[in-house]
Amino acid sequence: MKILVISDSHGKNGRMELAIEQESPMDLIIHLGDLEGGEDLLEAIAPCPVEIVCGNNDFFAPYPREKVIEVGGIRIFVCHGHNYGVSYGTQRLAEAARQQNCQVAMYGHTHCPDIEEYGDVTVVNPGSISYPRQKNRRPSYMIMNIDDQKKPSFLIYYMTANMGSKY
Template sequence: MRVLLVSDSHGRNQNMEKVIRKVSPVDLLIHLGDLEGSEGYLEAIAPCPVEMVAGNNDFFSRLPREKVITIGRHQIFMTHGHNYYVNYGYGELRAAAKSRGCDYAFFGHIHRPVLDDTEEVTVVNPGSISLPRQDNRRPSYAILNVNRKGDFDIEIYYL
């Protein structure tokens, strides 16, 4: 199984289209919020099922603010992250994930890629596909490759 992980497109979908073309085929697409009204568009262009959560700029969205999904043998807590003060660290995010029985927390909001497996709950942020804030300012996304045992590896990529 191959999963595309994106966040913070903010209604600017050109890079989303590029990434989908570049990495397809994928079995699942996960968007971690701040779509700004592009939910239907993303579902229409995605070549696979889509899981989404609302971000702090998704004011009128009917998407859930957070959810738990299973990928392989792992439970994943999905949230945009703004309610867990992710700009100041990942402690509250990890605690929220752990309280829901999750060993991974996928989030967005900070517009910078993160892959931190130094504690019991691994935190993953694909960065922003449209408005990156890290030093190189390149749009980023993540790919999860799930093996037959249900484990996966995660890599961050840049456009």
């Protein structure tokens, strides 16, 4: 299974559209919050099912703050991360995922891509597709693959700064 994981598009949808176009076909898209108005577009252009959670800037969006989804035999705890203090570390998020019997926790909010292992829980952040904050300042997203043995793998993809800049 191939899953596109994006976060923090903040209403700038050009790179989100480009990532969907480049990575299709896929089985699922997960958006980790701070869409700020891109919900309708995302659901309209998605070539597959979409899972969305609210971020701290999605004030009136009708999505939950967090959820547990099961994909390809893997339980995933999905949230934006701000309610777990991810700017100061991801241990609390890993523990919340563990309490929900999840093998993976996904979050956004920091705008920095990251993959961390906490024993039986992998914690991942695709970074921001619109406003990156990591050292190279390149927009990013993540592909999660689940193989036939139900083993997940994660790859971070960096976009060039001008990709989708017309939006």
